[in-house]
Every structure is written in C-alpha cells, then in structure tokens.
Amino acid sequence: AAPLQAKPGPYKLDEKLTPKEAVTTYNNFYEFGVNKSDPAQNSGDFKPTPWAVAVEGLVNKPKTFGLEELMKMQLEERTYRMRCVEGWSMVIPWIGFPLKALLDQVEPQGSAKYVAFETIVRPSEMPGQSGFLQPLSWPYIEGLRLDEAAHPLTILAVGLYGETLPNQNGAPIRLVVPWKYGFKSIKSIVKIKLVDKQPDTTWKNANAKEYGFYSNVNPAVDHPRWSQATEQRIGEGSGLFPDRRPTLPFNGYAEEVASLYAGMDLKANY
Template sequence: MASRFKIPHIASSEITSETAYFNRRELIKVAGMAAVPTALAGCSSAESAETPLDFAAAGDAGAGFTTSEALTPEGDVKSYCNFYEFGTDKGDPAKYASEMTTDPWSIEVDGMVNKPGKLNLEDIMGFELEERIYRFRCVEAWSMVVPWIGFPLYKLLEKFEPTSDAKYVEFRTLYRRSEMRGTRSFTNIIDWPYREGLRMDEAMHPLTLMAVGMYGKTLPNQNGAPIRLVVPWKYGFKSIKSVVQIRLTSKQPDTSWQALAASEYGFYSNVNPEVDHPRWSQRYERRLPSTLLNPNRIPTQKFNGYEEQVGALYAGMDLSKYY
C-alpha cells in the first residue's frame, strides 16, 4: 500500500473531549435540529454534509462490539486516510474528497442471489443502526480506535437471498473520474474501480459491518461516505470505501491490491504479527495520535484482538500461506 508515512499532529484545542462525545445525544436533543445549519456554517465543504444519526449504543463487549481502549481523536481519523481515488498522500482525501457526490447513491447487489436488485440511499439509511467501537489496523502499521455506526453486512445480504452456490462476496467502489482526481493522475497505480472481496462466512460474521457514520454523524467523504465496509480483524485496505456494487460469486474474486502486488497483499489479509509484510515488520503498530517524539508504539494483536470471535473461521489454515 502507500509509502509516505506522516504522523498527524492535531492541536489539543481542536480535539473533542471524550466526555463531550459520549454526551452527544443529550446535546443534540437540547439543541434540536434547527441549530444544525448554524453549527455547520463555519465548516469546510468536506464536513458540511455530516449530520447526526440515530443509533443504538455499542453492543456487548464480550461479542467484540466495543472496547475500553481510548478513542482516537476524530480529527486524526478524518485527516489521515488512505483513499487513492483522491491521491496517495494521507492528507489528499481530506483535501479533495468533497468533490465526490454522495446523494443520490445506490448499491447494486447481484450474482448468486435469488433477488438481485438495488438499494438506494434511503433504503441504506433505513437499516437499524448501532454503534461499534472497533480497533482499526492498517497494513502500514498504524492503527486507530473508531466509533463506527452501521449495521451488520449479513442483514443487507439476507435481503437479496444468497444461493447455496455463493462462496464469496465481491465489492466495488465508486469510479467517477470527473470527481476523483487520483484516478486521473498519470502516477496512479490501481486498475479502477477499486475491488475487494471476502469469503462468504467472513461476510456473514456479525462483526462485519456496513458503516454509514462515525462519531455520532454520517461519514465524511474522505472516510468512505455514504457507506463503507469495516472488517475489524483484517488490515484496513480490506474495508472498502464508498461501495456501489456487491456481487456474490462461486469463485474467489480478484482484488485490486492482489492484482497489483500479490506477494505483499493477500486475499485474506488478517492482522497477524507473526506474518510480516515483505518490506516491514507487523509485530508493532503506531496508535494514532502519534508523533516522532511520542510514537505510541504498541504490540500488534493477532486478528487485531478479535481472535476469540473469528479465529475459528481459519481453523487448520496455514496463515503464512493464506495471508
């Protein structure tokens, strides 16, 4: 994946306190939706579309739906991103993703299903939403703790009735050259549109989330608006952003990073400190926020800390071969 490693520094005055974040629903109730236009008046265009969401609190900690670890400041999550459609620098998505139109939006679901069809944005936002506080680990060895808002992927797939022949799920990101300057660059390295995939049992696992928001609001464009995948036990590039197509297949789908460098980015890409990337170790990660003087370096956990929940999916597999 990307090569430039810049650790963001966010001024403490710009970081929303944890107390304020967890009191957000009461604040929204008191302020009322009428206050939203005023509150957003001073925001940049990339942030102006974010609106509060109604959702249930994080689920049972024993199921892996939450963690006691400190949340990563929202500013870090929004400003330090991989979204190559807008550029390869970590700051490019926050600068340029506002050029992407996210409404209207639809997801086409086809392939090995009994009821192929589309979900429009209003259908997507009609799912019952819940908050999941997940660790998020990038293959480049930086990590975050993010309060995502969304619904399990299996609830979406069940609406289209997968057939017994469906063994894999393929995802595609929006590809719109007029709005995605990274796809127009002569230096771009990906055969667009961006593609990812999961095995069917991975897709149906309750931890696998279709996220429509974070930090109590709809997703910013640079973080994958209006809907993205979040698979918390895998490296971040598996959690494809701005999804427009889901296809169920009998064969393992080709994925973008596998096509580019199969020896570095395997189909499974489970977080594993015992299997290094060919160009760097995966034994440690830098938890954002992080600086050169305070790198916040922590040991990497197998399956990103979700081994109890997902380890059985890979029983008997050689994880150095199926990386």
C-alpha cells in the same frame, strides 16, 4: 457530514478513541490521492448523494438499494480497532449495520461462496482516478469469503463519531472488517456481488507477494518490507514519541473469528 443517531451495539471496546480530527484527516483513499492528507483535501467535490448499491450475482432476490433505504436499516454504533497494513492503528466509533442483514434480504444461493465489492469510478469528482501514472487500476475491488462477510463483526458503515461518513472516510457507505488490514474495508461501495470463486482484489492484483486475499491482521507474518509485530496508535503518546504497541492476532478479535480459519496455514494464506 450530518448528525446521525444510533444505539450502542455489541462489542464494547475499553480503549481510548482516536481523535475525530485524526480519523478524518489521516486517510488512505487513493481515489483522492496517495498522501495521507489528500483524501480530506481533495474530496470536497465528491457527491455521496444520490447513491445506490446494486446487490447481485448468485442470489434469489437481486436488488438495488437506494441510500435512503440503507439508512433505515437497524443502525448501531460499533467502536472498532482499525489496523492499517502500513503499521499504524486507530480506534473508531463507526455507525452501521451488519452486512449479514443486507445479504439476508437478497437470499444468497447455495453455490455462493464469496462476496465481491466494488468502489465507484468517478474521475471528475475523484482526482486520484485521473491523470498520468495511476497508482492502482480502477474500480477498487475487494472480496470476502461468504462466512467472513456474514460474521456479526462485519458491518457496512454509514457514519462515524455520530455523523454521516465524511467523503474522505468512504461516504456514503463502506465496509468495516475489523480483524483484517484496513485496505480490505472498501469505501464508497456501488456493487456487491455473490460469486462462487475467490474474487480478484485490488492490492493483490497490484502486488500479490505483499498483499493476499485474506489479509488478516497477523503479528507473526511480516509484510515483505516491514514487520507487522508492532503498530503505532495514531494520536496516542506525545509528539515524536508516539505510542507503539504490540499488534494482536486478528487485531484483538481472535476469540470471535479465529475459528473461521481453523486448519488453515495463515502464513501461506496471508
């Protein structure tokens, strides 16, 4: 990871940052293996450059953005909470730009209602994508409603902790949607497509009873196999008595995003 400068953006957060070592060694990135330590250990051969992201579908100006061009966007540092669906959380200083800035360039058409995302498939560099009994089907796909994608909190991140993204964190470019469970924030993106119907998403395809399309952080709706009422803040507390705190609705971003879901039954639309 190379040094990367960015001015502080909006959304200040008065919480202690999760140590960089934890942010870069405790990861879920099944393309590199299913254990938390696998992504840091197995991503050494992954080449995040050269890179390009195709933005297409229901847009007036489809375009493939080279990484150099994306790095020239108005980069900001955004410190966000990250809540994993498994019940742990971090506070991470990302560097990136609002997804809306990219969408504005391609001009979504009136019929575009959703945004579909796709991760690269490169089994020769991503050991989790080859071998016997794959945990998921590739490519990893995710999706947002267009208004969620255009929300000012939603960013495409190209760095963290003042550096370009390490491979294990989704180099060279990933989504960060801080009010949703971490798996929505798809990594190593190669394709963004504007569509009119709710797109398929990897974890919903794998187990629709446990992972929904919305996946907003919600302490009132349990995962079928565990409670979502509390979370463990990685790196806080001590040793065998780590910090366990209540989980906040929309991961603490209710003020900004709750209105997006006005009138929706969030128990049914988990």
